[in-house]
Amino acid sequence: MKPFTFLFFSAATLLCYASAFKVVLLPTPFVSHMNYFEPLALELHQSGHETYLVLSDSFRARQRLTDKGLNILTYDSKGTCEIDTDDFFKRVTIGMIDNGGDPGVLGKLVAPAIESECSKFLLDIELLEKGKKIGFDLAVVDGLFFARCLYIWPKELNIPYITLTTLQDFWRARVPAPPSFVPFHYSSFGERMTYLERFANVFMSVFFALSTTSPPLSQVIRDRYKDSSADFESLATKSKLWMFNTDFSIDYAKPSLPNIIHVGGMSLNSTKPLPELFAKFVAKSNRIVVVTFGSVISQLPNYIVEKMIDAFRQSPFQFVWRLPKAKEFSIPDNVLAVDWIPQNDLLGHEKTVAFVTHSGNNGQFEALYHAVPMVALPIFADQIYNSLRMEAKNYGVRLSMHKFTSQQLKEALEKVADNKEIKANLVKGSMILRDRPLNARKRAVYWIEHVIKYGDRHLRSYGIDMPWYQYLLLDVAVGYALLFGFLIYLIKRAFVYVSANAQNWIGTSKNKKKTH
Template sequence: MAPVPASHPQVAVTLVLLLSMLGLAAGGKVLVVPVDGSHWLSMREVLDSLKEKGHEVVVVAPEVSLYIKPSKSFVMKTYPIPFTQEELDRDFHEFTQDTLKEGSFLERFVRIYQRFEKNSALLLSTCEHLLYNKELMRYLEESKFDAVFTDPVIPCGPIVAEHLSVPSVYFLRGIPCGLDFEATQCPNPPSYVPRIFTEHTDHMSFLQRVKNLVFDVPNLFLCNFFFQPFSKLASEFLQRDMTVLDLLRKASVWLLRLDFVLDYPRPPVMPNMVLIGGISCTQEKPLSKEFEAIVNASGEHGIVVFSLGSMVSDIPMKKAREIADALGSVPQTVLWRYTGKVPSNLPQNVKLVKWLPQNDLLAHPKTRAFITHGGSHGVYEGICNAVPMVLMPLFGDQMDNAKRVESRGAGLTLNILEMTSEDMSNALKTVINDKKYKENIKRLSELHLDRPIHPLDLAVHWVEFVMRHKGAPHLRPAAHDLNWIQYHSLDVIAFLLAVVLLSLFISFKCCMFCCRRCCFKKGRTRKPAKSKSH
């Protein structure tokens, strides 16, 4: 008998995990292909944790970007793109101004559509400049990464992962047209899973369910419209037919920034989906002296934190004056993140700041309310710190996020374009003074925070898992190997129907045959009798 080496796997694996937790294990090598904007901000925290655990983190990013800047936590490899920082900043500024510009529905639709088209072209071109940068790609090929960590909303990372044949971990909130459901084989019944942009809850009336189903139709075109150019790019670059859906199906693990406290208990989570909603709400750091002084000076009334997110820090003057009026009507000190021209009617209780430590301020016991655009990071920070919200959604999933907070009685939603100064003042006073809002957000917060492991640790665990095991094929549902007909067992049902019908047909024919033989016999035996009688 061949001797089997003595081993003790349970202890061994525990040891590896322990070592890796202490950051002593030989680190892995992870390539990060990020998406700029707020998407980058929470991803960065995972990179810091990965670095702390002893892994080598390499980030590839265009030379010109909004937020992706070098850090001690990672090696940054940049590639040139045909835009300057000024052009990007201007483009971005125009985007937020467009969003806040008033007008008829059609005007706004055309404006947003044109902007969307322009941005898509920019994102595609950026991806092309990464893939066809020979020097950088050679470096990536030679680097022997253990995993690619990427946000697939812009499917450039998945193309790189496929080219390098490295397993990938996705980090996202969702893909607006629902391609994430298709790519994970995750059922998504329109009867109780609200579609994006519908602002529905999970409990819908008949007409809402009709709207929900109808909203699925444009998704079919939207997915194609946005991802088709990337499919073309992938096929050209990889030199084989490859759609974005094909690429996304290959992900090892999907880290989804969802939590059922905010996002309705949607149906199912597939084996390779991990929910990490609330990842950006980490232990708060002490406030700087400047902010500490403002908060302490606020007295018994406390403060209100006001930020329209990382994307919008400047709004048209008319709107700014209205908002300033509203903010003047509450006794709280308002900390407003705002970089535009100071409105002339700015009340004494409002402090304008270029940047604010949002999570740390929300965590302060003196914070009474949070005025937010409803981005998922901000909303989760509001929930985590149990601060009632006034939501002024602007674009993307923000309308839906706002509706979700409102439907749970933890905040009020305003239409920033249509609201008056009085509307805002009333909303702010209500969420601060009506105890119901504080109670509801406190309950949500308790549910959200009562979890066996922090989402950040969970995210890091799964990136390390994929690095350690070269993917996670044991989490891949066999549904990926079935076509639509097979998945729904239509071929099996057709076969069984055919068998039943054939059996019936044969039984019928047999009966007929027997009857005929009987009749014929009778006929034959009767006939001679008849002929005899004649």
């Protein structure tokens, strides 16, 4: 082969496998969800792909994302994106604390806001037409169970899609995950359950699988998207790939399938120098504790804040606390309370000895990455599950946000900061998390490219396409039940026949003996 011809075919082959694809990301615009959608979008962009995010035109961080070079497609929010407002965050925080984290209350608070955003998104026909003109190769859809309406959009565009989710929806992904040792994601159980816990776990798992968890679609949307909305709850099962925002370094070991990819820790980064305000405070401190409760839980009730202040005042540590309403309280000298903190950079600082957290998924990964012991104060949703798995790994301790005392918090901080076993477990866990051929972001991009290029047939279990009753072997169970029932019937008939004829057989036998 001539050199020129060889180079031509080599270049053509490389271009074929290194093509720039058009990928659209459909997140639910919660800050916590953007904490893993944004890094994925940036990694796709840096890998040469044409990447788009679909967001409300009222989403507050939209300009910041545009400044980073990301393409933003917006839908008309009619003036506000409710789930990105401080008032919404406050209602959720107070509602969950006042009701003990009740999932039913959470649904009543969140579902209407999600339904409103879904309606605005799906009724923006101009946005849909833009999507058709761009010609996306694939969509990445947020798998939040309240927001399954998002799947309608790629269905209408007739493009493949994958699911990115923190909720490990084993039923819709058809992963055989026995509830005997796989706890339901929103339960308060670990992997080692008692009989009663296993009993309850089966009920919760079955109830979630059978229930319709998304808010109902309006009639206007159903009329406009007749084919796609007919059974939009089932669209998730048609995902080409499931990317679970978790990792075995922090979670329980669970069954999996080839189309299940673990991408926990996509927001992880090495540390940067601290801004001046924080650098000065840390410089004059001995041992730092980072305190933050995420984006949604930003408005803690005053009585909880006062308990924390009392615990911090008695503590030998110095605290950097994300507390938006700090001016309303008497803050001790050993506490720096501000509206925003560089969480990752503080957790990665050598003086940081503990992390007080609500057990949000992203914060847990950052603490593990930097091997920082945790004191968990979970409130709702997956935070309780996250705190249990953290405690099971011995990465820290868990307290009740509803019942903790100042003394308990003070003692918990001292315990985790000075416990060598906890620190050793975290160091090992951090090494397990870091020691991979690809980090979580690059792993996610690799599999997105893989599915676009090759499809999903070689990854997809036939179990996904089976009718639910066949997947659960209910038809086989019915067959065995009928067979067992038939055998019982035969045995019973045989018994009746033997009983009815026993006397005749005995009489006949006696007569034969007399004859002889």
